[in-house]
Amino acid sequence: MSDNDVRQFTVGPDDDGIRLDRWFKRHLPDASFNVVSRWARTGQLRVDGARVQPGDRLAAGQTLRVPPPESAVVAAPKPKAERVPLSPDQIELAQEMVIHRDAQAIVLNKPPGLATQGGTKTHDHVDGLLDALQFDGESRPKLVHRLDKDTSGALLIARTSRAAAFFAKSFSGRTAKKVYWALVVGVPDITDGMVDLPLAKQPGTGGEKMHVDEEEGQPARSRYRVIERAGNRAAWVELQPFTGRTHQLRVHMAAIGHPIVGDGKYGGQAAFLTGGVSRKMHLHARRIQIDHPDGGKIDVTADLPPHFAESIKLMGFDLSLGNAMIEDGPPPVTRADLKAKAKAHAKSVRKERRGERRSRGSRD
Template sequence: MSGVSREYVKDNEAEWRLDKWFKVHFPGLSYGRLSKLLRKGDIRVNGKRAKANLRLEGGMEIRLPPLGKDERAAPKPQKHKKHLSEEDVDMMRSMVIYQDDSVIVLNKLPGLAVQGGTNTKKHVDGLLDALQGTKDERPKLVHRLDKDTSGVLVIARTGAAAKKLTESFKTRQTNKVYWALVKGKPPQQEGAVQAPLDKEPGTKGERMAVSEDGKRAITDFKVMDSAAGEVTWMAFRPVTGRTHQIRVHATVLDTPIVGDGKYGAKDAFVEGAVSKKLHLHARNLEIEHPNGGTLSVKATLPKHMSESFDMFGFDADDESNPFEEMDNV
């Protein structure tokens, strides 16, 4: 056929739908016209007929029939990246603890939101341009941490990596361990909290509460050390992934996380020089790497938690697996 041309799917376009690919590259081609060309077989992918919802892979060949001038209209120029201050760029880069072609891992600072919201102008998602480097794609979030929780935060560098990582988090194919300092001491050294959670009525979803009608929520816990029973260093492993799960389950044990006024009120604070910031840190994460194998990362404590560990004589360099014995039972 005279005028037939061929295009090739770029790696950063992997997982796009075919209709999205045409919308980006041929914005003048209407969906109705695209559908007709696909039905007639005038457009083919790797030599075969295709549907609009076909998921693409990098390197695929797309055969195009002759198209009109308007249909071949050039795509709209991309918007310029948001200008970031040197301070913000330095902050984002300073949080990087691991990086390869598919993944970036941050040790997120406490007090920095992951995504924007009401009255939240500075957040990780809005600063990801600082980590794009020479990649064609902007990095993508694949999971979340509370604003005041520090520690391991995984970022995908490609669409293909984002899909695989998101699926791993969604299906709980991860092993996450959090460290926390709590007020008081739990009734037992280790165990699991099984308490369903739901949004607390009247709080517009800003607080969660234990509810018989809530979603299943399970958190493993283990006491790591204790300072005269006043403050306890605990490891938590969320089996499920509900909002504020660890924070609420800590109160179920009658040991609110130090600094967690939202759920522990005045009982969450320790008199003296102990910081009033939340003492909850995503310490370890093991997850399937999108390119194969296992990605295992560990994040050091933020300044306020490190100071509290020193104050109570806890070992911030502990490398043990707190849940090894529980897993072997």
Template sequence: MSGVTNRTVTDGEDDSRLDRWFKQHYPSLARGRLEKLLRTGQIRVDGGRVKAGHRLRAGQTVRVPPLGLETAAPAPARRLRSRDDTAGHQATAKLLADAVLYRDDAVLVINKPAGLPVQGGSGSPLHVDGALDGLRFGHGERPRLVHRLDKDTSGALVLARDAAAARWLTAAFRGQDAQKLYWAMVIGEPQPRQGQVDLPLAKRPGRAGEKMTVDHESGNRAISRYTVVENLAGKVSFVAMTPVTGRTHQLRVHMAEIGVPVLGDGKYGGKEAFLVGDGVSRKLHLHARRLRLCRPDGEVLDVSAPPLGHFAQSLAFFGFEQAAGDAAFARLFEVGV
């Protein structure tokens, strides 16, 4: 019989009922026993007691007590870890340890590189979640995910270093208390130059995988604010944005819907999301630049992630000023749109 384990809810399991999550992962666990484990607090989500009908959110941690079951179903789309995977996760942990932007006893903030998923998937053997054991820095608990960034989005990613921190951080992100500043380069120039996009989004299947689409009948409300930082001859703009709500791919879909797809976002912008010519990367140009939120003790956590790789190279190529991008924070949050 194994001991207590903590499992992270994946993106594909977002909004699943807890009882159905257990049925999927532990099919031989009887319903009556599940209810008893929940009543006695042996099963918890982010450290708190919950009921069988609790809706899970991606990034939450499910505490699973010793069950004494012979087998447990693996998480969907996750391979058994091979020796190569283990070595890969160790290398990823070292990469992320060098990318730490902020660390204290409760919080860890890293500058996630573009191309690295936060959680695993069918084509992603290496990811942040798989490397968290290597980011303890002498702390007893394994860091926990409290929010996520898209695989191809770079920038500030917050990790909780214990259960208490996971609770208040998760509440801050879910309650829209966290101020998140994103930088992007988009094709063309948004009109007006500063505004708000309010279009409901829903997830739809497709031949190339799931996509978010605007759905005025059954979509969830999604609001994004943006302001143009600089524009180059009407061809490409440096834009600062913030997602007021937190829907999947929200900023990318909203920019594409108003006719200015994020540079390199073929998924939502198609061929119009790319510039012809040398010197510009075809990768997604979206970066989580700054994160600001209030801690339970009243102190403010304010962390900025310097752009790296292709994003930094494109800023220099177009001659866009980072200082101007930082100045947009006041326009989006302190003054509003």
């Protein structure tokens, strides 16, 4: 391979923050993931002269050095599955969900029961409705995060590739902030607390269920605050996740003995209340706050779905008390923090031992 055969590309603004493998999928789809991985492994693929990995993220203005196409085994292009045009009812449903719209972003108030993305036996989902949300944009909007099927509330959609990369950075960097409302069974003893329990996929569930795993789980922290209580029967709580693990809020509330009302997956039969309270899950993404790609912030609040609003009314709760506060989470524990803690502990132990030796000497 001669240097004349090597191709060079400049990363454009719309690709700022995109993963390297996704850049290839977007611009050079004939180069498969395996080929890109081999190029990276053998040092043929470079960004600004440095070796890179397929999962590394690109920045606008960087220069990407790519081997010639002859180095790749070009696979036959797969026929693109044609999207079935949306019906008038689907278009109406999609557009009725919009609660915020600007040049870069859309925020939806997703109803419970509608999945964010498709999957096995899941044919109705937000991703399938995005054609109805292009409006005057140049491209189809893109999902940048998700809500569980039975969780309602604020769902952010990016309208451009640049916005999608920007928002992805915000979610991965935990600068995006979300506040949820939930009804839980019983009333926590501590009315404003932090749940810090690591989570992992529960074996034998095919990854469909999570559980607390102190030894091998990923760190997970959730703050909760009791807004109002209905005797000892139930509480209306505000939840703020400081990490983004699957089913995090649901697992954490069940783990402290107060499952979310209607969440039979983690609370079993104990998660369902009698007295006319809906059996649907009472977890709602009430507010989302995130930096805007063009400056400023997006800060949007989503109204409750009918079943949740009816339960609030049934229990006599005052909606004006739920002010959906955004708070900064606890700072992440760094390696330096752990090292300093270990050093302090070792110093304390040495001090105690010196004291013991002095005590033994005085008794002699």
